[in-house]
Structures are given as structure tokens and as C-alpha cells.
Amino acid sequence: xxxxxxxxxxxxxxxxxxxxxxxxxxxxxxxxxxxxxxxxxxxxxxxxxxxxxxxxxxxxxxxxxxxxxxxxxxxxxxxxxxxxxxxxxxxxxxxxxxxxxxxxxxxxxxxxxxxxxxxxxxxxxxxxxxxxxxxxxxxxxxxxxxxxxxxxxxxxxxxxxxxxxxxxxxx
Amino acid sequence: xxxxxxxxxxxxxxxxxxxxxxxxxxxxxxxxxxxxxxxxxxxxxxxxxxxxxxxxxxxxxxxxxxxxxxxxxxxxxxxxxxxxxxxxxxxxxxxxxxxxxxxxxxxxxxxxxxxxxxxxxxxxxxxxxxxxxxxxxxxxxxxxxxxxxxxxxxxxxx
Numbered sequence: 477x478x479x480x481x482x483x484x485x486x487x488x489x490x491x492x493x494x495x496x497x498x499x500x501x502x503x504x505x506x507x508x509x510x511x512x513x514x515x516x517x518x519x520x521x522x523x524x525x526x527x528x529x530x531x532x533x534x535x536x537x538x539x540x541x542x543x544x545x546x547x548x549x550x551x552x553x554x555x556x557x558x559x560x561x562x563x564x565x566x567x568x569x570x571x572x573x574x575x576x577x578x579x580x581x582x583x584x585x586x587x588x589x590x591x592x593x594x595x596x597x598x599x600x601x602x603x604x605x606x607x608x609x610x611x612x613x614x615x616x617x618x619x620x621x622x623x624x625x626x627x628x629x630x631x632x633x634x635x636x637x638x639x640x641x642x643x644x645x646x647x
Numbered sequence: 648x649x650x651x652x653x654x655x656x657x658x659x660x661x662x663x664x665x666x667x668x669x670x671x672x673x674x675x676x677x678x679x680x681x682x683x684x685x686x687x688x689x690x691x692x693x694x695x696x697x698x699x700x701x702x703x704x705x706x707x708x709x710x711x712x713x714x715x716x717x718x719x720x721x722x723x724x725x726x727x728x729x730x731x732x733x734x735x736x737x738x739x740x741x742x743x744x745x746x747x748x749x750x751x752x753x754x755x756x757x758x759x760x761x762x763x764x765x766x767x768x769x770x771x772x773x774x775x776x777x778x779x780x781x782x783x784x785x786x787x788x789x790x791x792x793x794x795x796x797x798x799x800x801x802x803x804x805x
Contacts, residue, residue: 511799512748517740518739531680
């Protein structure tokens with residue numbers, strides 16, 4: 477490594493190297509003449525004079541007018557409401573939801589449901605589900621069905637009357 | 648007494664950061680309010696003025712961050728925008744070069760901006776700046792040097 481101290485005969489002022497960096501950097505700043513010294517900012521006239529009062533008013537606690545929001549009347553109303561609700565709950569028997577059963581369903585509702593074919597079952601399929609002991613022969617035989625109703629039924633359900641194998645006199 | 652002694656110096660320090668007079672007024676008030684509320688917590692390990700200066704600096708940058716958040720931009724973009732708007736500011740009477748100077752300063756990183764303002768315009772000593780910003784003197788000198796170079800470069804290009 478080079479011995480930088482080999483500079484026979486030459487001397488430097490005391491402390492020269494100690495603040496050399498500062499002096500160079502300061503000089504760099506001085507030479508920056510392109511940078512203006514003034515920024516161009518201004519402030520409103522009298523601003524600083526009025527600042528103290530403005531700050532004081534901001535720091536003073538403001539007196540707030542206390543308005544009583546609640547009155548004893550409201551407490552009475554609340555108590556009466558609670559008592560009324562309590563009475564309603566205790567005195568009126570609570571009817572729970574009854575389980576739905578066929579007994580409660582009107583027969584007309586059942587017929588309407590079946591007519592709309594919601595079950596997707598034909599009459600024959602439906603009859604299979606009805607126990608024989610429930611089906612009473614008399615209930616069908618004794619039914620007085622008008623001829624007109626029979627014809628209407630046949631017309632709706634049968635496409636070809638030949639299926640009925642009706643015997644009639646050919647004229 | 649405290650207010651009268653320091654209000655002008657602190658105002659200009661704040662103004663150089665936030666640029667707008669009304670914003671500087673708000674921040675200056677916030678600074679003194681914070682000083683009075685925190686005075687009991689001042690430990691005396693630095694000069695009172697340095698402590699107040701530090702509060703003013705923090706309040707200024709907090710103000711900018713809050714404003715930038717409200718506007719949905721980052722704080723750097725906001726500061727550049729604020730510098731660009733100076734020409735329309737009633738309380739900016741600078742010429743073209745002074746306007747360009749503010750634009751150049753607005754582009755500096757936070758530390759370099761502070762050091763430049765405090766050294767160049769406020770003519771504080773490095774030791775004073777070191778106490779305020781709690782940064783080494785060597786670091787401050789480097790920051791100042793870089794700031795000057797960047798500003799010179801910007802002014803030459805524009």
C-alpha cells in the first residue's frame with residue numbers, strides 16, 4: 477500500500493483535512509446561483525396579528541347548552557308498554573300451530589286437489605290405494621248418474637267408440 | 648409568549664411544506680394545540696424550539712397524507728399537484744423561476760426537501776437541523792448535496 481505520508485518538504489495547515497469535506501460541500505451550495513434565494517410566498521395582511529385570537533378561540537372549551545332529552549314521562553310510557561306486552565303474553569293462550577291432518581282438510585279441498593291431477597295418478601292407480609273395506613259397493617251402485625253425464629264422460633275418455641263393443645241394430 | 652416568539656418561524660417552515668396559506672394556517676394551529684397539550688411530556692432533552700419544529704414538521708406531513716388519502720392519490724403526487732397550482736394561488740407572488748423552483752422541490756424525497764428548505768431558505772445550521780430531524784450531520788450534508796444537484800438539473804432542463 478502506498479504511503480501517502482511520503483511528501484517530503486510539504487506541509488498543510490493544521491486541521492486542513494478535518495473540515496475539507498464541509499468546505500467543499502458548502503462551496504457547491506454557494507455556486508448554485510441558478511437557485512433563487514426567495515421563494516415568492518406571501519401571506520394575507522394582518523394574518524400573524526390575528527393568529528393569536530384565532531388560536532385562542534379554537535382552544536377555549538365551548539359552553540354547550542344542556543338540553544334534557546329525557547323526561548320521566550318517557551319512563552312511564554316504557555313501563556306501561558312492557559306491562560301491556562306481559563299481559564298479552566300471559567293472558568291470551570298461545571295456540572301453537574296444529575299439525576295438519578286429513579281430518580281437518582275439507583273434502584272439497586281434497587277433491588279439488590285430485591281433480592287437478594297433482595298426484596299424477598290415474599283413477600285406476602288411485603283406486604289401488606283405497607282399501608276394499610272402505611270402498612262400499614252400495615256407494616257406487618246407488619249413485620244416480622245422469623245419462624248425459626255418462627255420455628260426456630265416455631266422449632272425453634274414449635277416442636274410438638268401437639272399443640266399447642256396443643251392440644246396436646244396424647238399420 | 649410562546650406563540651408570539653415562534654409563530655412566524657413555524658408558519659414559514661410549515662408553508663414551505665404544504666405550500667397553501669390556508670393549509671399552513673390549519674397546520675400551524677394544530678401544531679400549537681399539540682404543543683400545549685404535550686408540553687408536560689417535553690423531557691427537555693432537546694431545545695424547546697427544536698421540539699416544536701419537529702411537531703410542526705410531523706403535523707405538516709400528516710396533513711399532506713390525510714389530504715392525499717381524501718383525494719385518492721399518493722402524497723408525492725399531491726405535493727407535485729400543489730406545486731403546479733401555485734401560479735393560480737393569490738398568495739404566491741413568485742416569478743417563473745421561483746415557480747419552477749417549487750416544482751423542483753416538490754419532486755424531492757421528504758428528507759431532502761426538508762433539509763433543503765431548512766438549510767437554504769431558513770438558514771439553519773446543520774447541528775440545529777440534526778437536532779430537529781434526529782439525523783446525523785453527515786447524513787444531512789449528503790441529503791442537501793443531492794437535493795441541490797436535483798434542483799439544478801431540473802431548472803436547467805426546464
